[in-house]
Amino acid sequence: MLTPTGSGRKKMLQGVIPGRMMQRPLLVSSLIEYGKDFHPNSEIVSRRVEGDLHRYTYAAAYRRVCQLAHGLVALGVTPGTRVATLAWNNHRHFELYYAIQGIGAVCHTVNPRLPVDQFKYVLNHADDRVLFTDLTFVPLLEARRADLPPGMKIVVMTDRAHMPESGLPDLFCFEELLVSQAEHYDWPEFDENTACALCYTSGTTGNPKGALYSHRSMVLHSLFARNADLPCFTPRAKFLPVVPLFHVNAWGLPYLAPLSGAGMVMPGPGLDGPSLFKLMDDEAVSSAWGVPTVWLGLLAEMGQHGRKPKALAHVLVGGSAVPPSMLRTFQETYGISVVHGWGMTEMSPVGSLGILEPEMEALPQEEQLRLKAYQGRRMFGVDLKIVDEDGARLPHDGEAIGELAVRGPCVVDGYFNDEPASAAAIDDEGWFRTGDVASISPDGFLMIVDRTKDLVKSGGEWISSIDLENAAMAHPEIAECAVIAAVHPKWDERPLLIVVPAAGADLAKEAVIDFLTARVAKWWLPDDVVFVDELPHGATGKVSKLTLRAQFKDYVLPTA
Ligand code: AMP
Numbered sequence: 001m002l003t004p005t006g007s008g009r010k011k012m013l014q015g016v017i018p019g020r021m022m023q024r025p026l027l028v029s030s031l032i033e034y035g036k037d038f039h040p041n042s043e044i045v046s047r048r049v050e051g052d053l054h055r056y057t058y059a060a061a062y063r064r065v066c067q068l069a070h071g072l073v074a075l076g077v078t079p080g081t082r083v084a085t086l087a088w089n090n091h092r093h094f095e096l097y098y099a100i101q102g103i104g105a106v107c108h109t110v111n112p113r114l115p116v117d118q119f120k121y122v123l124n125h126a127d128d129r130v131l132f133t134d135l136t137f138v139p140l141l142e143a144r145r146a147d148l149p150p151g152m153k154i155v156v157m158t159d160r161a162h163m164p165e166s167g168l169p170d171l172f173c174f175e176e177l178l179v180s181q182a183e184h185y186d187w188p189e190f191d192e193n194t195a196c197a198l199c200y201t202s203g204t205t206g207n208p209k210g211a212l213y214s215h216r217s218m219v220l221h222s223l224f225a226r227n228a229d230l231p232c233f234t235p236r237a238k239f240l241p242v243v244p245l246f247h248v249n250a251w252g253l254p255y256l257a258p259l260s261g262a263g264m265v266m267p268g269p270g271l272d273g274p275s276l277f278k279l280m281d282d283e284a285v286s287s288a289w290g291v292p293t294v295w296l297g298l299l300a301e302m303g304q305h306g307r308k309p310k311a312l313a314h315v316l317v318g319g320s321a322v323p324p325s326m327l328r329t330f331q332e333t334y335g336i337s338v339v340h341g342w343g344m345t346e347m348s349p350v351g352s353l354g355i356l357e358p359e360m361e362a363l364p365q366e367e368q369l370r371l372k373a374y375q376g377r378r379m380f381g382v383d384l385k386i387v388d389e390d391g392a393r394l395p396h397d398g399e400a401i402g403e404l405a406v407r408g409p410c411v412v413d414g415y416f417n418d419e420p421a422s423a424a425a426i427d428d429e430g431w432f433r434t435g436d437v438a439s440i441s442p443d444g445f446l447m448i449v450d451r452t453k454d455l456v457k458s459g460g461e462w463i464s465s466i467d468l469e470n471a472a473m474a475h476p477e478i479a480e481c482a483v484i485a486a487v488h489p490k491w492d493e494r495p496l497l498i499v500v501p502a503a504g505a506d507l508a509k510e511a512v513i514d515f516l517t518a519r520v521a522k523w524w525l526p527d528d529v530v531f532v533d534e535l536p537h538g539a540t541g542k543v544s545k546l547t548l549r550a551q552f553k554d555y556v557l558p559t560a
Helices: 029-038 058-074 091-102 116-126 135-143 174-178 215-227 248-260 273-282 292-305 324-334 365-373 419-425 465-473 509-517 545-551
Strands: 002-005 010-013 043-047 053-057 082-086 106-109 130-133 153-156 171-173 195-201 209-214 238-241 263-266 287-290 314-317 337-343 350-353 383-387 402-407 432-440 446-451 456-458 461-463 478-488 492-501 528-531
Touching: 029 058, 029 091, 029 215, 029 248, 043 058, 043 091, 053 058, 058 091, 058 174, 058 248, 082 091, 082 116, 082 135, 091 106, 091 130, 091 195, 091 248, 091 263, 106 116, 116 195, 116 209, 130 135, 135 153, 153 174, 171 174, 195 215, 195 248, 209 215, 215 248, 215 350, 238 248, 238 273, 248 263, 248 287, 248 337, 273 292, 287 292, 292 314, 292 324, 292 478, 314 324, 324 337, 324 365, 324 465, 337 365, 383 432, 419 432, 446 465, 456 478, 461 465, 465 478, 465 492, 465 509, 478 545, 509 528
Parallel strands: 043 263, 082 106, 082 130, 106 195, 130 153, 153 171, 238 263, 238 287, 287 314, 314 337, 456 492, 492 528
Antiparallel strands: 002 010, 043 053, 195 209, 337 350, 383 402, 402 432, 432 446, 456 461, 478 492
16 A cells, blocks of 8 residues: 655555665766776867867776866865856866766856856855856956855866966966876765755746755766667767756766767857857767757858758757747758757756657658657656646646646755745645646647746736747748737736847738738737847846846837
């Protein structure tokens, strides 16, 4: 008999007997050790902030990780110490992941694009004792010196020759930390539930909230993701994380790299289309991972060249919904297979992946594209449910729409040192409330309709901002767009479409509305279309609806 205890998170089964297997902890250090032993010659290539390319093997990376671990100890880092990073995707950032976590300290990846108040909040809330920064961000730290936790040491991720002139106190040089340190580290063993990494997520209201990952959750997440039928986790593949190492563990890629032996190519600060194209082309990258906004730049560059980067076979798009028009261009124009993923900071982050079963791959192309536009099916280790406003479960019939909740060993059970936010995040059955609104088809495809906060509620009926945006993005003269709710005296809210026209486009509001009329229900049509030069992007590269809502809060619709 199953008896729920407490919130229902733990269940006791009467009559069970214990298994006789070793209790060996799942620790992050085992991933890099495995990579060094089994894939010593796979390469990590990174564009350095200093300008050149750096390349080395997993075996060489391992030696430097060990040296860095000794350097951290020499700096006073002890188990549990929060060590912040403020850095691009590069080999030193990768080394920090393993050195910090390997010695039992906590790697707090900080997003350099955070607004000033949130930046101050997260460093102080985490109580970071040491901060590692790329050269790029030294001026930012100088400007925000008063906001830094008192006594925090700062290490600049460069060599002595490139150390900046700076008035910052307690400044150290990364490469000097490693000098004459041993190339072996006897990694400590400890409880696998020990915290290893911390990443704050910026909600729509209130302070950022910290997702505190454990060694166990991180190793399991790597195994679960490796288990997904993705072509990029083999020693024959080379993947490029455009998704930053400062955002949810770069979707797990720094852990999957040594585990799978795949080569990893890191773009440093070069995230624009031309830089990405050249790096992918030169390094024969076979798979790249990032948010849709980044792919807009790459697709524009591919258009200029009239071809894809030569080895690029596979793109993973997540973080926001992939517009079907983008999906089609990748697949049909360039023959690049797209996998659409969904996840959250609180989920380590992968929740679902759009990988088709063999029988689905036999479907007509249009049908495959339709399936790929959904947010995929749950990854092993992730349970999904949708619930109505009273918390009652809704069927997975592709029709019912409700709030999505998740559970699994890689999902947070609360936030770091934030009890009110933790209590609000977990439902009565112990599931994490995602704040996404979704339906789930009988064959398990997740369809994210919106964020609860982004839905447009018109006369009590929901309008999906994502569906409207996707429909508008199919217009060849629209480069990027976003839909937000604008206040309406009769309907409470009506959709406002904000459009960035493509270069050289001559677009009128009426033409956009005409285009949409053929594609969405009449009552979904935006009440107005506003043209702008660019949309605000949040710290993770997604369109910031929060900023847009603030910008347009007093906007008066012509229908109002
Ligand atoms: P973050 O924790 O910043 O990565 O944001 C997680 C949120 O991004 C999710 O709760 C979704 O609202 C959104 N999101 C992530 N992936 C997708 C996707 N493929 N389609 C639509 N929304 C997504």
